[in-house]
Amino acid sequence: MIETRGLRKVYGSTVAVDxxxxxxxxxxxxxxxxxxxxxxxxxxxxxxxxxxxxxxxxRIDGRRYEDFKQPLLDVGSLLDAAYVHPTRKAADHLWAMAxxxxxxxxRVGTVLDLVGLRxxxxxxxxxxxxGMKQRLGLAGALLGDPKHLIFDEPANGLDPEGVHWMxxxxxxxxxxxxxxxxxxxLLSEMSLMAEDLVVIGRGRMxxxxxxxxxxxxxxxxxxxxxxxxxxxxxxxxxxxxxxxSRPDPASLQVVGLTSDQIGELAFTNRILLxxxxxxxxxxxxxxxxxxxxxxxYRAGEASQ
Amino acid sequence: MNAIRAEWIKLRSVRSTLILLAAGGVMTVLFxxxxxxxxxxxxxxxxxxxxxxxATIAVYLFGTLGVQIIGQEYRFNTIRPTxxxxxxxxxxxxxxxxxxxxxxxxxxxAMQLVATLIGTAMLxxxxxxxxxxxxxxxxxxxxIGWAMIGVGIGAILRQPVAGIxxxxxxxxxxxxxxxxxxxxxxxxxxxxxGSQMMVRNDSSNEDFVLRSPLGGGIYFFVVAAVxxxxxAYLANRRDA
Numbered sequence: 001m002i003e004t005r006g007l008r009k010v011y012g013s014t015v016a017v018d019x020x021x022x023x024x025x026x027x028x029x030x031x032x033x034x035x036x037x038x039x040x041x042x043x044x045x046x047x048x049x050x051x052x053x054x055x056x057x058x059r060i061d062g063r064r065y066e067d068f069k070q071p072l073l074d075v076g077s078l079l080d081a082a083y084v085h086p087t088r089k090a091a092d093h094l095w096a097m098a099x100x101x102x103x104x105x106x107r108v109g110t111v112l113d114l115v116g117l118r119x120x121x122x123x124x125x126x127x128x129x130x131g132m133k134q135r136l137g138l139a140g141a142l143l144g145d146p147k148h149l150i151f152d153e154p155a156n157g158l159d160p161e162g163v164h165w166m167x168x169x170x171x172x173x174x175x176x177x178x179x180x181x182x183x184x185x186l187l188s189e190m191s192l193m194a195e196d197l198v199v200i201g202r203g204r205m206x207x208x209x210x211x212x213x214x215x216x217x218x219x220x221x222x223x224x225x226x227x228x229x230x231x232x233x234x235x236x237x238x239x240x241x242x243x244x245s246r247p248d249p250a251s252l253q254v255v256g257l258t259s260d261q262i263g264e265l266a267f268t269n270r271i272l273l274x275x276x277x278x279x280x281x282x283x284x285x286x287x288x289x290x291x292x293x294x295x296x297y298r299a300g301e302a303s304q
Numbered sequence: 305m306n307a308i309r310a311e312w313i314k315l316r317s318v319r320s321t322l323i324l325l326a327a328g329g330v331m332t333v334l335f336x337x338x339x340x341x342x343x344x345x346x347x348x349x350x351x352x353x354x355x356x357x358x359a360t361i362a363v364y365l366f367g368t369l370g371v372q373i374i375g376q377e378y379r380f381n382t383i384r385p386t387x388x389x390x391x392x393x394x395x396x397x398x399x400x401x402x403x404x405x406x407x408x409x410x411x412x413x414a415m416q417l418v419a420t421l422i423g424t425a426m427l428x429x430x431x432x433x434x435x436x437x438x439x440x441x442x443x444x445x446x447x448i449g450w451a452m453i454g455v456g457i458g459a460i461l462r463q464p465v466a467g468i469x470x471x472x473x474x475x476x477x478x479x480x481x482x483x484x485x486x487x488x489x490x491x492x493x494x495x496x497x498g499s500q501m502m503v504r505n506d507s508s509n510e511d512f513v514l515r516s517p518l519g520g521g522i523y524f525f526v527v528a529a530v531x532x533x534x535x536a537y538l539a540n541r542r543d544a
Contacts, residue, residue: 049391050384051543066391070306077388083381085318092317100310100389140385 006056009042016042017203024181029174031194032183035291039203040183044152070101076141077150081133086126111139130157151182167193201291223259226251226275236269307399324369328362329415336419340426350427352436353504359443366408366447367471370454373400375464387544397536405448412447416440442501452528459535498524
């Protein structure tokens with residue numbers, strides 16, 4: 001369990017992160033969403049004790065990161081796959097990290113196998129593709145077989161196959177009971193991978209909860225109906241308490257009734273339906289809607 | 305011990321650090337050969353200190369190594385995985401200093417021993433007296449101190465290139481100019497005074513009033529400690 005309380009970070013006159021409190025539960029993938037510059041990476045660096053908090057704090061199973069003597073045994077992280085020395089060999093890179101936490105050298109081969117980099121263990125990292133560096137970074141995060149894993153945009157720069165691999169890999173890690181905290185701007189990815197969501201905009205909390213709750217609370221589902229007896233149906237629906245809008249002369253958008261209810265209502269009123277389709281906002285729509293709100297709010301605030 | 309092991313693995317798994325160490329050693333040995341060849345017909349008793357001028361240049365490379373060992377971590381952002389693996393930043397810095405100090409000290413002593421062999425082979429009569437022995441120890445200490453200053457500057461600047469330039473220009477250019485212009489400053493020049501540890505007490509430059517090998521060495525290490533303390537304070541306080 002990773003918990004942050006009132007996290008705040010100020011760079012000069014810019015408030016990068018403001019009063020962020022959330023928790024990352026064990027055995028689940030928690031997605032960390034926000035547009036570029038929202039403060040995701042800063043938050044992750046504060047969790048890892050790399051950036052000093054200006055207010056608030058972080059507890060990992062009740063302890064501060066700075067208090068861990070061998071942190072890699074409890075917390076694995078991949079902030080940026082480019083954080084490697086180009087002329088160092090992959091195995092040496094991992095070996096140095098392992099040695100710092102008293103992890104046996106044999107573990108280096110194990111994690112290289114896990115991410116499929118065994119054959120290039122003795123190649124210099126500078127020659128690696130971005131996808132290979134991502135895998136190397138993952139291997140580093142897994143060195144200590146930690147209960148908590150923190151990944152900043154792990155799918156960044158991967159080809160579709162690599163993204164698919166990464167998604168399965170992270171879900172597998174969560175299924176083993178680990179707490180996974182992963183940021184991404186690939187919103188569609190997040191909906192396939194994450195169960196919980198922390199959404200921030202301009203350093204402020206927008207939403208914290210499950211993915212389903214996020215979509216439900218941020219957007220309304222609606223039902224599109226087409227019928228030759230449009231006015232009759234509209235009257236019946238309005239009588240049943242639905243909110244209606246008419247995007248074009250031949251169809252209705254209905255909010256407040258399920259497609260089942262609308263179908264029954266049409267049947268009892270002997271109204272012919274040509275279309276009856278429930279519509280659901282995608283995670284992407286929900287995300288754009290709430291972050292847009294945050295930006296407008298910020299712009300309004302700045303102009304006062 | 306884990307921190308020291310990690311830094312040792314990092315030091316020897318990068319080519320540039322090994323090249324710097326080798327270059328320092330080779331340069332001292334090469335200079336010993338050239339100088340010995342030059343002075344062999346002077347018809348006097350020769351000492352190790354007569355042919356060890358290359359060590360003065362080698363220590364620049366050791367100082368550069370000190371800058372590299374921390375500056376490169378910032379340049380390639382590996383400082384973040386490093387501090388993630390060990391959040392005790394002062395311990396990380398201390399481990400770096402131990403590793404770089406032991407390494408340059410071993411190379412410094414080794415290159416002086418090889419220079420002794422060269423002197424024995426090429427110069428006659430060649431003796432190693434107490435002053436020479438002190439100079440061998442002094443070379444190791446000067447190398448350690450210069451590497452410590454390098455680590456300090458690297459930690460302050462958080463990048464290698466500017467740190468290396470500052471180190472080289474300070475020792476090779478600034479001290480010479482400042483010392484010549486203002487003779488009262490000569491006792492306060494860290495590189496010139498520290499280098500007294502590795503030379504026979506000569507007075508080849510009458511303008512420069514320098515400290516004794518012991519006094520110069522102590523003063524030099526005080527300067528190194530101050531720079532290192534500033535670097536450690538900043539590395540610990542700043543965002544990585």
